[in-house]
Amino acid sequence: MLVKVSVKKALITGVTGQDGAYLLRFLLEKGYEVHGIRRRTSTLSTARIDDVYAGRVCPQEQVFMHYGDLHDGVSLMELVERIQPEEIYHLASQSHVQVSFENPLATVVDNVSGTISLLEAARRLNHRCRFYNAASSEMFGITPPPQNERSPFHPRSPYACSKVFTFNQTVNYREAYGLHASNGILFNHESPLRGEAFVTRKVTRAVGRIKVGLQRTLALGNLEARRDWGYAPEYVEAMWLMLQQVEPDDYVIGTGEMHSVGELCEMAFGAVGLDYRDYVVTDPTLVRPSEAHALCGDASKAAATLGWHPRTTFQRLVEIMVEADLELAAEEKKLGRLISSY
Ligand code: NAP
Ligand code: F7E
16 A cells, blocks of 8 residues: 655745755755745746756656745635645845945835735635745845844835835744744845845856856945855855754854955955956946945854754865866857856
């Protein structure tokens, strides 16, 4: 007689993004049945997960994709009700800080309303569902580093303001309804799957193209800004660990090390024997109206409670990204055309 072993069901919003793609693989490896929410876009946005989706990474009955959009609360709630996930990882958001200055309303409305709809949907599952909210180190803004769970928020962009709201809303659902809802206050985390509009990937992509002769200069904004950059696959593990705890809580996740954008350039260009000062130009239009100047995470609570520790150094992270983007650039050169990445 065949006995059907029940597997845990997880729902990931933002499954087509950097973190969604790593979390999807992580949960599949743990044996979860994973449901992902993607939105309809005129050009396909599933490149990061196509190998999974096509059934090459896992059996197709282990992964399911659904259309949904952050501003369509009705369909989000209907999806949660239908899927009945034990864990929701809410990662979808307009996640680009600079863009949030240009599209403040869309950023805030989507980020905030999507989170409320999902929290409300989780609440209606009557304690059968745990909830992870992707909060952000950007919430600390100009609070001096190092920042931890007790540091005050001083958001410096529409994006950061929206994340403060979702953070508080998540805490409120925990306190008001006893929902197992946790906030991950993640500092910047990067990888070869990082979107090309974020500074690490913008730099490593340019390094690859400049090295093979396909690009001459790289325009950047504020070279003085300092960030705590970690390796994304390790950060999705922290999300999962938060939902495995008996009690829900909020955790800072970061490496505790901070570097400037200038140092990032020095290391990335240096990795292929180039001096960034010969290629990087500054463009005032890329400087933000207000900036979070220095962010550095003190993740000692996550270390003590979750047993989470960063493993990849900044130097190794930069090497991983430069190596991947050198390969991509070499492929572009061979094909004679730009390969649109993420
Ligand atoms: P990302 O690569 O920009 O991915 C964002 C995801 O959200 C994509 O799947 C995107 O879909 C989806 N999305 C955006 N707007 C949507 C909408 N209106 N409806 C449905 N889906 C929508 O971001 P990430 O780096 O993976 O980050 C994941 C989450 O963590 C985000 O909430 C981000 O704000 C937060 N966070 C990130 C970092 C970091 O350093 N990466 C640090 C702290 C917090 P498309 O693919 O269709 O665009
Ligand atoms: O900028 C400076 C820029 O866009 C980092 C998101 O995942 O992490 C990310 O937000 C720094 C900033 O990331 C350029 O001014 C200089 O100081 O890579 P970024 P971010 O703004 O820190 C947080 C934790 C999130 O939550 C967000 O979702 O680099 N910078 N020149 C530049 N940044 C960009 N993008 N482009 C430049 O040309």
